[in-house]
Amino acid sequence: MFIVKVKKERCKGCKLCIDVCPVKVFRISHNFNRMGCHYIEPEGEGKNSCTGCQRCVMICPDVAIEILKINRQGGEDEDRSNS
Numbered sequence: 372m373f374i375v376k377v378k379k380e381r382c383k384g385c386k387l388c389i390d391v392c393p394v395k396v397f398r399i400s401h402n403f404n405r406m407g408c409h410y411i412e413p414e415g416e417g418k419n420s421c422t423g424c425q426r427c428v429m430i431c432p433d434v435a436i437e438i439l440k441i442n443r444q445g446g447e448d449e450d451r452s453n454s
């Protein structure tokens with residue numbers, strides 16, 4: 372299982388991650404960040420159908436996405452972000 376985290380203050384709302392995600396994890400928030408952008412947020416409060424493919428991490432121009440792999444005990448055992 373994977374947890375998807377978005378650093379909302381880095382996100383400029385370009386939607387590249389929405390387009391690239393094969394399981395449609397992301398949605399655009401109605402709220403604005405401090406840059407005045409509608410930022411992206413993952414569905415399901417961070418727990419969703421993410422497969423850990425890393426496409427969103429690779430395409431995000433602002434290094435705003437982290438993918439964390441959850442171990443069987445429920446802990447975060449692998450940081451797969453590019454930050």
Ligand code: SF4
Nearest residue numbers: 382383385386388431
């Ligand atoms: S690709 Fe990055 S900057 Fe663009 S909307 Fe997604 S998280 Fe935000």
Ligand code: SF4
Nearest residue numbers: 392421422424425427
């Ligand atoms: S790692 Fe892959 S499946 Fe998970 S949110 Fe990113 S693009 Fe979607």
